[in-house]
């Protein structure tokens with residue numbers, strides 16, 4: 001399955017070619033503020049369409065990943081790994097709601113126990 005999404009202004013768009021078992025809402029200090037709905041996948045499945053300077057990266061904590069957002073409209077589109085072995089996730093709130101309406105949503109307690117709560 002291929003899913004597509006874009007930030008609000010359209011400067012950053014993406015396609016992800018993978019089939020999620022679920023999408024993840026995480027309550028950690030970063031994700032709850034971004035309001036992201038994560039589709040975890042491998043970078044090989046992800047195609048980003050954006051000018052080189054269209055995104056800004058936010059790195060914090062243990063510096064294992066970078067949250068990527070549109071420099072113009074501010075939407076967080078995905079996070080990318082800073083280590084070669086790392087995974088990534090795509091913010092499916094950037095996708096057409098109709099395209100994701102049948103995918104279950106799981107809640108991840110990234111703030112505390114680092115486990116799913118459902």
Ligand SMILES: [Zn+2]
Nearest residue numbers: 007009070073
């Ligand atoms: Zn934008």
